Amino acid sequence: MRFPRFVEAVSRRAELPTEQAATISRAVLHTLAERVTGSEADDLAAQLPDELSGYLAPPAADRATGGPVAFLRRVAERADVDPAVAEVGTRAVLATLREAVTVGEFQDLVAQLPKGIDAMVDPIRRYDGR
Template identity: 75%
Template sequence: MRFPLFVDAVARRAELPTDDAATISRAVLQTLAERITADESADLAAQLPDDVGGYLSASDRGGATGAAVDFLYRVAERAAVDPAVAEVGVRAVLTTLRETVTVGEFEDLVAQLPRGFDAMVDPIPRPPYDV
């Protein structure tokens, strides 16, 4: 999935204009890179096209901590949008990531996020059981 397709998926999910979805997508990926380990960032980026995964390289990786609300405010600041718009965008980006990478990789990502993120991450669907 190239970045324009990723952005289109985010725009549809968040019901945002494409330009806004692109800005928020970049902000979310860059902020995620600050929150996860360098190894996890590299693993996640490896499953994404270069033009998407490239936003996961954080030059100032300090292993930033904090609640989900801090993450939202950082994304809102980075994307120059209202925190409510940032929240819709974060949900859309995380859902798009969930559908783009393997289940195991997405679980690894979510495991490194604070508990407050549970509300922003839709559960990973289980495969249907054969009856």
Template identity: 50%
Template sequence: MDHHTFVVRVARLSGTAEDRAATLTAATLETLAERLTGGEALDLAAQLPKPLWGMLDPHPGTEAAERFGAAEFVARVARRADCDENTARGAARAVFTTLREAISGGEFSDVVVQLPRDYRDMVEPALAPAATRRR
């Protein structure tokens, strides 16, 4: 999946314009990079289009993942994208679904296993049968 297709898919799933979806995608991926171990963020980036790689640089460049729950994840996305938390939550769901379609199933599982149970609301739509990969 190329960058444009990724953003268009997020826009469609989140019900936003493409330029807004690009901002929401960046905010979600940057926040996800903070929540993943550095190695996992790099593994994920390797399967995405190059324009998305920089958003997944480990923060602050260490292997350790920050530990925060889904509410904090949504709050960080909202701050980064300058939107309300409902919009941020919907965008995160759209990004997770698009990630599931864009990367290998094994890599998506590697990402999901690093997220605690309270992320289910955002991640489970990506695991539903309708969220098929289009690689």
């Protein structure tokens, strides 16, 4: 998936202007890189467009900690948006990542996310007979 299509998908899902969707996409990827191992960030980056993969560079310092609130706060700060927009944008980026990378890679990514952030990933709906 090319960068413009990725951002367009995030924009559509989050109902945000394209420029803001691009900014949030970068902020989420940068924050993800702080939360996963360097090898996982590299694996994810290998499946994304060059324009996005650069934001997955592992941080020079230790990995960040904290749950979903801290994660969203970092995204909001980086994207210069309020926390509600950061949450909507993060959900849209995760849903778009789910489509942009292999199933195994996405599962590896989600497995390394802090407890609670994985709840932002829409589950596959199961038919319950209703």
